[in-house]
Amino acid sequence: MSPRLRSTWRADFTASLVVFLVAVPLCVGVAVASGVPAELGLLTGIVGGLLTGLLPGSSLQVSGPAAGLTVLVYEAVQEYGLGALGALVLAAGVLQLAMGALRLGRWFRAISVAVVQGMLAGIGLVLIASQVYALMDAKAPGNGPANVAGLPELAAETAGSGPGLAALAVGVGTICVLLLWPRWRRAAEVLPAPLVAVVLATAAVFVLELPVARVEVQGLLEAVQPPGGADFARLAEAGAIVGALGTVLAFALIASAESLFSAAAVDRLHDGPRTKYDKELMAQGAGNAVCGLLGALPMTAVIVRSAANVRAGARTKASRVLHGVWLLVFAAAFPAALEVVPVAALAGVLVHAGWKLIPVRELRPLWREHRGEAVVLAATALAIVATNMFEGVLLGLLMAVAKSAWETSHVHLEIAGMEDTGETPPSGRPLRVRAIGHATFLRLPKLLDQLEALPRDREIELDLSGLRHLDHACAAALGNWSEQRRPGRNASLHNIR
Secondary structure, three states, X not given: OOHHXXXXXXXXXXXXXXXXHXXXXXXXXXXXXXXXXXXXXXXXXXXXXXXXXXXXXXXXXXXXXXHHHHHHHHHHXXXXXXXXXXXXXXXXXXXXXXXXHOXXXXXXXXXXXXXXXXXXHHHHHHXXXXXXXXXXXXXXXXXXXXXXXXXXXXXXXXXXXXXHHHHHHHHHHHHHHHHHHHHOHHHXXXXXXXXXXXXXXXXXXXXXXXXXXXXXXXXXXXXXXXXXXXXXXXXXXXXXXXXHHHHHHHHHHHHHHHHHHHHHHHHOOOOOOOOOHHHHHHHHHHHHHHHHHHOOOOOEEOHHHHHHHHHOOOOOOHXXXXXXXXXXXXXXXXXXXXXXXXXXXXXXXXXXXXXXOOOXXXXXXXXXXXXXXXHHHHHHHHHHHHOOHHHHHHHXXXXXXXXXXXXXXXXXXXXXXXXXXXXXXXXXXXXXXXXXXXXXXXXXXXXXXXXXXXXXXXXXXXXXXXXXXXOHHHHHHHHHHHHHHOOOOXXXXXXXX
């Protein structure tokens, strides 16, 4: 083995261990928060490493279960049952494969950044609102609005509950470690903060014998639940098919957007080969299709693990494949190790992850420089909290399109034949009005107000040759205005196109 190859192998091996240590608490935490067995989160991480990690696309980003889909998965499990989850994920994976084959991956880069940030912020808010209950060993009432509305009652119940206060102390302690550990840079380079936080919380619960809930484990093979014909039939029922299709579409679009935006971010962290977006989309689709066949959680590329992989010195895709090997060994050989982990500690990890999804630092400069973008971001996030993921993202996309249409729809009038004093010219000289820009229905009221303000006793020639775009609404309105001015007022319209 050449020295260069040996150096590359050593770097990838070390990076794989770091990513593995980061992935374990996140895989388990996302699974528990999604209302499924903890092993299913590890299973998705294994597929993300061993399958998606081998496929072409992005060389250094790492895939697995992500906090961004937790809320949607939880709602799907509550609505259709755990058995149908595999069918939904399988369908989403097939849809991703089709989108990749049609070369639609590059188009995800055209999605408004404000919508994506709003989507992640909304996910973060809903995730925090749900995990606050797990932070106190309580059960969340249900959807986003119900979780938010139930927080005062949760606080009152926890204040009078010894076990609830103990769980809260464990969760808050976990969050504190997550915030403080990265400041010790030397130690953070060796041991990732999520692992240290969970290990310390588990040790504290064991030593102090605190009465808090722990993760329930049933074994990797027992947790695998491939979807059957009955699960597909349940989703195809008349009352469920529309909602199921919406869930599949949300899985596919959100997982694809998060993965490809993560790929763009990872590309900025290293100097290696750039991401091939269509191939990466197909790799994510293949991973989700296999996860669906195994009844596991959906996967995305996860920026936390991917950044850890790059910072740890990974050079090839071998690091992410090896991280999948370590997850498989852990899940197969040491599943009982999960039984001592307190649920409140994992909730603390996810509350911290949810907070990091909210672009707090970017909001103020965004508001100063691009207020329209800030409004789209906030509206998308609040809509997700108030309704659901799919409707919130759809509202955000519609607002982004409307904002872009408004900003690009500029039109103004150049008037010739008026004296500098603003007085009406002699009767023999017509007013020549030339419209320039993009005339759409969004600017029509202002355009008509300007035309109505022109002198009514003069002949007017309206020239539209300077318009780069004229929609039907404006063309019809200008035609009507010309007809109304024509009798006795001599208005004419030229060069409509």
